Amino acid sequence: MVQKPTWNRRAFVLGGASSLLAATTAQPQVAVTIDDFGWKQIPEPWRSRASSTLLGTLREYKLQAAGFVAGKRVDSPEGLGIVKQWRNAGHWIGNHTYSHLGIDSMGLAAFESDVLRNQTLLGELLTTPRYFRFPMLKEGETAPVRDGMRAFLKGHAYRNGAVTIDASDWYYSDRLSDRLVRDPGFDWKRYREPYLKHIAGRARYYDGLAAELLGRKIRHTLLIHFNLINVLFLADLLEQFRQMGWRLVDASTAFADPVFARVPSTIPAGESLVWALAKESGRFSDLRYPGEDDVYEKPILDALKL
Numbered sequence: 001m002v003q004k005p006t007w008n009r010r011a012f013v014l015g016g017a018s019s020l021l022a023a024t025t026a027q028p029q030v031a032v033t034i035d036d037f038g039w040k041q042i043p044e045p046w047r048s049r050a051s052s053t054l055l056g057t058l059r060e061y062k063l064q065a066a067g068f069v070a071g072k073r074v075d076s077p078e079g080l081g082i083v084k085q086w087r088n089a090g091h092w093i094g095n096h097t098y099s100h101l102g103i104d105s106m107g108l109a110a111f112e113s114d115v116l117r118n119q120t121l122l123g124e125l126l127t128t129p130r131y132f133r134f135p136m137l138k139e140g141e142t143a144p145v146r147d148g149m150r151a152f153l154k155g156h157a158y159r160n161g162a163v164t165i166d167a168s169d170w171y172y173s174d175r176l177s178d179r180l181v182r183d184p185g186f187d188w189k190r191y192r193e194p195y196l197k198h199i200a201g202r203a204r205y206y207d208g209l210a211a212e213l214l215g216r217k218i219r220h221t222l223l224i225h226f227n228l229i230n231v232l233f234l235a236d237l238l239e240q241f242r243q244m245g246w247r248l249v250d251a252s253t254a255f256a257d258p259v260f261a262r263v264p265s266t267i268p269a270g271e272s273l274v275w276a277l278a279k280e281s282g283r284f285s286d287l288r289y290p291g292e293d294d295v296y297e298k299p300i301l302d303a304l305k306l
Contacts, residue, residue: 039074042228054226068095094130095115108148164274167198168294
């Protein structure tokens with residue numbers, strides 16, 4: 001269910017009426033960030049053309065995306081070749097660990113080693129300045145783990161490739177892929193409308209939350225994945241943002257927004273940056289945890305028999 005933020009005019013008192021007007025009328029902006037690069041998990045006949053399809057859509061919309069690569073997904077000549085295609089096309093390449101396991105399940109030392117393993121694998125394909133994104137957006141359940149990893153990233157010249165618009169595209173994609181295995185004749189187009197509705201709802205939610213919290217519109221980073229649902233519907237998704245009145249921007253433009261310099265003190269650490277800042281503020285009593293997960297989307301897709 002989409003949560004709608006409750007607007008609080010008192011949040012804009014210091015800025016006066018002009019701040020409130022700017023926060024509510026400025027054009028929302030969003031950049032595309034794509035995680036994992038799990039190309040082998042995409043079923044045929046889409047797997048062989050997945051990368052070219054995604055790259056073609058981004059080229060059509062003249063967008064520079066940021067790709068956060070999990071090393072185990074691309075640890076082969078073919079996999080690294082795909083990453084090289086993206087780098088050569090001008091897209092940012094960031095570190096998403098090698099194993100794509102959570103920091104708390106691995107432990108801090110092992111997690112740090114996993115980041116460096118992926119750094120070695122990707123080598124010069126990594127964009128400078130370096131960006132890192134936590135798997136599942138989980139940054140540590142305790143302060144020592146959270147702070148230890150932040151110190152590690154700083155020491156290795158990484159910036160946090162934070163997400164502002166989190167979503168569950170992975171769940172929609174996994175369900176669709178599983179359905180096609182069970183029923184190869186299933187009409188995959190039935191997923192288009194529910195998926196687009198899901199992303200639109202989450203985008204509006206986080207944009208409203210950010211405006212209420214910060215008193216202004218921010219340049220967002222949308223989290224999606226290198227998966228089947230986006231091979232099928234990324235073009236529709238980008239067009240939907242345009243029709244919603246959003247401006248599509250490059251990843252480099254979005255990450256230049258001052259909000260990405262913020263470092264929330266929440267424990268557990270992580271989730272959407274907007275969610276974490278809202279939690280830290282203590283002003284919002286209805287923030288669900290985790291911010292996004294399959295448990296919220298399962299009843300919706302079950303009801304649609306998808």
